[in-house]
Amino acid sequence: MNNVRTDHCFLADIDFADRTFPFSYGALPARLEKSIATAGLLQPPLLVAGKNGFRIVCGWRRLEVLRKLADESGEDEILVNLAKNISLQELFRRALWENLAIREFNLVETADIYCAALKIFTLDEVEKKIMPALKIPLRPRFRGRCQAISGFSQELRDLLAAGSVDAETVDLIKEWSADERSALIDLVTESGLRRNKLREVVGRLDDLARRDQISPFELLADVRQAALDEAGNIDVELLRRQLKARLYPQLTAAHLEFVARQEKFPWLKPFRLDPPPDFEGGDYRLNFTFTDSKEWEEICAQLNAVALEDIDELCRRS
Amino acid sequence: MNSAAVVSLPPAKYSRSLFRPTTVLVEDEASDYPLVESIVGRLPNAEVVVVKRPTSADLVRLSQEFSPLTTLFLARHRGRFLKACPGTAETYRCCLYQILHLGLGCNIGCSYCVLQGYLNNPFITQFVNLDDAFAELDRELARPGTFYRIGTGEFTDSLFMDPLTGLATLLLDYFGRCQNAVLELKTKSVAISALLDYPGEIGETIVSWSLNAPRICAKEEGHAAAIEERLTAAALCRQRGYRIGLHFDPLLDFPGWEDEYRQTVASIFAHLKGDDIIWISIGAFRFMPQVKDVLKENHPQTNITAGEFIRGLDGKQRYFSTIRRRLYRFLVTEIRRYAPNVFIYFCMEDQYLWQDTFGRAPADNQELGHWLDKCCYRYMRLKGTEAEGAK
Ligand code: SF4
Numbered sequence: 001m002n003n004v005r006t007d008h009c010f011l012a013d014i015d016f017a018d019r020t021f022p023f024s025y026g027a028l029p030a031r032l033e034k035s036i037a038t039a040g041l042l043q044p045p046l047l048v049a050g051k052n053g054f055r056i057v058c059g060w061r062r063l064e065v066l067r068k069l070a071d072e073s074g075e076d077e078i079l080v081n082l083a084k085n086i087s088l089q090e091l092f093r094r095a096l097w098e099n100l101a102i103r104e105f106n107l108v109e110t111a112d113i114y115c116a117a118l119k120i121f122t123l124d125e126v127e128k129k130i131m132p133a134l135k136i137p138l139r140p141r142f143r144g145r146c147q148a149i150s151g152f153s154q155e156l157r158d159l160l161a162a163g164s165v166d167a168e169t170v171d172l173i174k175e176w177s178a179d180e181r182s183a184l185i186d187l188v189t190e191s192g193l194r195r196n197k198l199r200e201v202v203g204r205l206d207d208l209a210r211r212d213q214i215s216p217f218e219l220l221a222d223v224r225q226a227a228l229d230e231a232g233n234i235d236v237e238l239l240r241r242q243l244k245a246r247l248y249p250q251l252t253a254a255h256l257e258f259v260a261r262q263e264k265f266p267w268l269k270p271f272r273l274d275p276p277p278d279f280e281g282g283d284y285r286l287n288f289t290f291t292d293s294k295e296w297e298e299i300c301a302q303l304n305a306v307a308l309e310d311i312d313e314l315c316r317r318s
Numbered sequence: 319m320n321s322a323a324v325v326s327l328p329p330a331k332y333s334r335s336l337f338r339p340t341t342v343l344v345e346d347e348a349s350d351y352p353l354v355e356s357i358v359g360r361l362p363n364a365e366v367v368v369v370k371r372p373t374s375a376d377l378v379r380l381s382q383e384f385s386p387l388t389t390l391f392l393a394r395h396r397g398r399f400l401k402a403c404p405g406t407a408e409t410y411r412c413c414l415y416q417i418l419h420l421g422l423g424c425n426i427g428c429s430y431c432v433l434q435g436y437l438n439n440p441f442i443t444q445f446v447n448l449d450d451a452f453a454e455l456d457r458e459l460a461r462p463g464t465f466y467r468i469g470t471g472e473f474t475d476s477l478f479m480d481p482l483t484g485l486a487t488l489l490l491d492y493f494g495r496c497q498n499a500v501l502e503l504k505t506k507s508v509a510i511s512a513l514l515d516y517p518g519e520i521g522e523t524i525v526s527w528s529l530n531a532p533r534i535c536a537k538e539e540g541h542a543a544a545i546e547e548r549l550t551a552a553a554l555c556r557q558r559g560y561r562i563g564l565h566f567d568p569l570l571d572f573p574g575w576e577d578e579y580r581q582t583v584a585s586i587f588a589h590l591k592g593d594d595i596i597w598i599s600i601g602a603f604r605f606m607p608q609v610k611d612v613l614k615e616n617h618p619q620t621n622i623t624a625g626e627f628i629r630g631l632d633g634k635q636r637y638f639s640t641i642r643r644r645l646y647r648f649l650v651t652e653i654r655r656y657a658p659n660v661f662i663y664f665c666m667e668d669q670y671l672w673q674d675t676f677g678r679a680p681a682d683n684q685e686l687g688h689w690l691d692k693c694c695y696r697y698m699r700l701k702g703t704e705a706e707g708a709k
Binding site for chain 2 (some may be wrong): 208318
C-alpha cells in the first residue's frame, strides 16, 4: 500500500470515540479475543491522524481487544499501519472492502456506514457504489431505516447489533417517539421477548395503534399491565394472547365459540378436533390414536354412531 | 326503478388523460411502431429519450434519472398478450377471465393497489406492438366453440390515459366485429370521450367502473374520479349503447362502512337501471403479505391493512370470514333492494360464503365462468350460441 507505513503507537493516542469510519459496532467476538490473547496481533490496524489522536480506519475490534488486554498487562504500545496523504474517500473505500471481504455487517454497522458515507461522498457515489456494496436497496424505506438506526439510543442499538431486534421491527418502530421506544426496550428487558416474538408483538401493536388511532405508548402500558402474572412478572404468552384477542376480536370469539360447541358432544372426548386454520376453507381434522385392532374397532364404532347433525353443527361457521 | 338521470360533466373532463408525462422513454426496438408516433404526437412538449432494451436493473437506474411519476415508457412486449387471470387456482372461485396485457402500471395512486407489490418495472408502460397482440388474438379466438371474456384492466387501468394512447378506439375496431369474445374495459377514470365518439359498431363491449364507499374514494383512491363522476360517465356510456359492469373491489371494513356503501349503492341506481348493468362483482380486500410494507411505505397515512386479516388459502391476507360475510350480506341486500335480478358475483371467494350469501355456489371455476358467459349471451347474438338469460 503506498502512503502507508508501519509504526509503533500507544493505545492512549488512539481516538476510540471517533466514528468517521464506523465499520464496527457491537460485542467483540470471543474467537478474536482468544486469538489475539494467544498469538498477538497478526495484522496491524490501519490508522490515520485526526484532530484528537489517531482515527481508526480499519481494525476497531482488534484494537478494542488490545485495549482490554492492556488493562490487565499494562502493555499499551502496539504496531499499526499509518496512512498519510490518502483522501478520506479512499480510506473509507479501502476499509469498506477490507471488512466486506471477511464478514457481514450487522444492522447498526450497515446503517452507520451508510450515514457516514453520506457525509463523505456525493449522493450519486453513495447510491452507485456504497449502497450496492452494503446491499441496501435504493428505496426510501431502506434509507429511512438506516437513518433511524443511527439515531436510536445506545440500548436499542446494542439490541440490534446483537440480533435481538430485526430490521422489520425497526421499520415498525422508527416512527415511534423516543419514549415509546424506550418503553419497548423496558418490555424486552423485563420479559425476555425474543426476536421473532418481538416482531410479532410490535407488528400487532402497530396495527392496533393505526386501527384505533392511539399511541403505541398507551397500548404498551395497557397490554403490559394485563400481561402480568401473579408474581408481577410479564408473561410473554399472555401478552401475545392479549394482543391477538384485541386485534382479532371476531376470530377470538369464533375460537371460543368453537371450543364451547365441542363441549356439547361428549363423544368427542377421546378425539381432538381441529378446525381449519383461522376457519378459512372447510377442512376439519379429527385426531385420534390407537394401539391395536381392538382399539381401532372401538373408535370406528364410536364414529359410526355419531349423528350427522352433530357433524353439521360442529362444522357450522360462527 | 329510477331512469338514468345523466348530469353531464364538462366534456373536457372526458377527453383528459389522467397521466400527462413530461418524458417518454422509447425502447429502441419499439421506436418504429405507429403507436409510438401517435402517442408522442399527442405530447408535443415531452422530452423523448430512446433507450436500449432495458434489463430490470437498467429500469431501476433509469428511474433515478427520470421520475416514474412523469415518465411514460413505450416498449415492445415479447411474451403472450392474452393471459389467464392470476386467480385461476381452485382454492377460491375465479371467473376465468382472460387478460389482454397491453400495459403496466397506472398513476391513479390507490393506496391498496396490488400492483405496488407485483411490478418490478417502476414506469407506467405501454406496449406498442399492437399488431402482435391482434395477431395473437386472431389465433386464439379462432378456436371453435370457445367464448372469451377479455379485459385490459388487470395490470393497469383500462382508460386512465386513453386520450393519450387512443387504445380504446383500436380495441373497439377489433372487438366490435368479434363474434365470440367480449371486451371489458375497467376504470376509475372518466376518460370516455373515445368511447362516446366512436363512430362504428361497438359490438358487445362492456365498460366497467370500480366503485367504493365515498370515504374510501376520497382517502384511498388517489386522483381517481369521484363516485358520482364515475357513475355519470357510466350513464353516458350506457346511453351510447355499452353494457355497464360494476366492481366493488376492494370492499373494506371501516367504521361507518354500512352508511357509506349504502350511499354508493343509492348513487348507482340514481344513474343506472338494473337492466343497464351486466354484472356487479364484489371482492373483499386482500393482499399479498409483502405488499403490506410497500403499502405502508408508499401511503403512510392509510390504516387499511390494520384489521382482522388472516392468511387465506391462496397465501393472501384477507379479512376473517365473519367480517367478509357481514360485508357481503349487507352489500348484496342493498343492491337487491334496487335491482333484484342484477347478476352479482364474488371475485375470489370460497364456496361457503357463496352459499351463505346467495343460497347457491358455483361447483367450480368453470361453472362460475359459465354463469358470466351467460350474462353476455343474454345481450348478444353470438354465432352458434343460443341466447340464454342469466339467472
Ligand atoms: S386504478 Fe387500479 S391500477 Fe390504478 S392505482 Fe388504482 S388499483 Fe392500481
